[in-house]
Amino acid sequence: MVDEPRLQRALRGLYALDYPAGEGEAEAFIRADPDNPYGELFITGMLWWRAATEGLSSLDDPALASRFDSHSRRAVSLSKRLFKSGRTRLRAEAYFVAGMSLGLRGQWRLTNRQWLKAYLDGKKAIKYLRKCVEVDPAFHDAYLGLGIFDYQSDVLPGILRFGALLLVRGDRERGLTRIRQAMEKGQFARQQAAQFLLTILMAQENDPAGALKLLQGLRKDFPDSVYYAAVEAAMLAASGSREAAMKAWAGVFASLNASGTLRSKGWGVLCGAYGDACLNPERTAAAEAWIEGALNSPFPDAPPGWASALHLVRGLARDSRRDIKRAREDYAVVASDPAAPAELKRIAEACRVQTCSAEKIRGGAGL
Secondary structure, three states, X not given: OOOHXXXXXXXXXXXXXXXXXXXXXXXXXXXXXXXXXXXXXXHHHHHHHHHHHHXXXXXXXXXXXXXXXXXXXXHHHHHHOOOOOOOHHHHHHHHHHHHHHHHHHHHHHHHOOOHHHHHHHHHHHHHHHHHHHHHXXXXXXXHHHHHHHHHHHHHOOHHHOHHHHHOOOOOHHHHHHHXXXXXXXXXXXXXXXXXXXXXXXXXXXXXXXHHHHHHHHHHHHOOOOHHHHHHHHHHHHHHOOHHHHHHHHHHHHHHHHHHOOHHHHHHHHHHOOOHHHHHOHHHHHHHHHHHHHHHOOOOOOOOOOHHHHHHHHHHXXXXXXXXXXXXXXXXXXXXXXXXXXXXXXXXXXXXXXOOOOHHHHHOOOOO
16 A cells, blocks of 8 residues: 655655655655555644644644645545455554544644544544554554553643543553554554654653664664754764764754755754753753853864854744843844854844744744
8 A cells, every 4th residue: 555665755855854845755646546545644644743843833834734634534534445345454554544644633633722622533543543453463553653642641741641631541661662563563654653762762751872773773764864963963962972963963054054944944953853842941051051062162164154053043042041131142143243144144133123932933933
C-alpha cells in the first residue's frame, strides 16, 4: 500500500522544514493512488507535525486546520472500506491507518481545547489500534500510537492527557517500550517513531545521551535536514560543548540565510523540538546565558551577521520574560549592524516598535 520512495521524499521535505515540497510529494502520491488511505494518513501527520513544530492552533492557521480535518476524515473513510477485507494484512493496515488518523485528530482537538471531540476521537483511535494488533500481532507500527497513548497518559499534566479524558491510566515504561518497538521493527512509521522518541528524550525524559544516539541515526537518514541540524546544535550547547555548538549553530544560520528562509524556518529551527516548553522561563534564561558566552567567545570563522543573529535571539528570549529594556538594546544592535541580513533587521525593527511577547513569538509573528 505504500510507495516508499515518494513518501520518503515527502519526509525529507518535512524535516528540511520545506513544507510546500514535502506536502507536494504527499499530494502527488494521493493523486496517483487516490484510494490508498496511507497517502491521506501521511499528509495528516505532516500537517499535525507542522502545527506542533510551529506552535500553530486552528485560530493561527485556519487553512491548515481545514486541510488537516479534510485529510484525516478522508483517511478514516478510505480505511473503513477495507475493514472487512479477506486479506489479513490489508485489514490490519486499514485499522492502523484509521487508528493513527483518529489519534492525530484527537491530539489536534486536545491542544485546541475541543475536549468532547478529542475524547470521541481518542476512544475510537485506541479501539482501532488494538484491533490492528489483534488481527496481526506482528504489525509493529501500531505500537507507535499505542505507545504514545500509554506515555502521554502517564506523563503529561491533567487535561493534556488523553487518559484524563478516557478515564484510564497510562504506563510510561510500557509507552517507551512500545514506541521503541515501532521504531525498531515497524515498516511504515519507523522514522516517525524515532522522531517522536527523540522529542520525548529531549523534552520530558532529560536523557541527552539517549537523544544524541537517536539523533545520529536520524541525521544519517536525513543529512540535508536543517531541523535535525538545529537539534544537534541545541544538544551540543546543552552538553557544554560551546565551540562545537557555535560551529553547528553558525552552520544552521548560514544555511537559512543563504536560502532566504530565516523568517519562515526560524521558529521551527529554534523551538520545534521543544514545543511550548521552548519559551519556559528556565529555557529562555539558559539560552540567554549561552548567547552571552557565545558573544564573548572568539569565533574567527563566524559567518556575516552571526553576532546580530545571537542578539536577535537573545532579544526575543528577554522579551518573552518581559525584560523589555534589555531586549530593545539587543534589537538596536541588529538594526545598526550593516552585516545583519534584512530579514533579521525587519524582525528587530518590528519588536522595537511593539514588544514581542511570548504569545506573539509562539505564534510566529516575531520570526
